Amino acid sequence: MAKGFMPGMGGNMQQMMMKAQRMQQDIQRVQEEVGNSELEYSAGGGAVKVTIYGRKEIKSIEIAPECVDPDDVEMLQDLVIAAVNGAIALADETMNKEMSKVTGGMNLPF
Numbered sequence: 001m002a003k004g005f006m007p008g009m010g011g012n013m014q015q016m017m018m019k020a021q022r023m024q025q026d027i028q029r030v031q032e033e034v035g036n037s038e039l040e041y042s043a044g045g046g047a048v049k050v051t052i053y054g055r056k057e058i059k060s061i062e063i064a065p066e067c068v069d070p071d072d073v074e075m076l077q078d079l080v081i082a083a084v085n086g087a088i089a090l091a092d093e094t095m096n097k098e099m100s101k102v103t104g105g106m107n108l109p110f
Helices: 010-036 073-103
Strands: 038-043 048-053 058-063
Touching (some): 058 073
Antiparallel strands (some): 048 058
């Protein structure tokens, strides 16, 4: 920005730019930290457990042997879907919560 463009704003503008740069660095750090964190979500009282990374990549799915019923595969499918969807929602919620700490609650698209 050219000097004299907005008299009296030089120092404030420079401080604002430095704060924005720090915020950007903090956002990148949080995205990496949360993205690499492991989150667990279970459905059916623990019958199906999904472990997901914060970047929404599934690490594992554990299915309790007692909930495997060849006569009711549909129930197991529903439990897996519920656990995966819950894990994804947990990853979103965790990322939003941590980002809110960095951005001071500003609703920024990530």
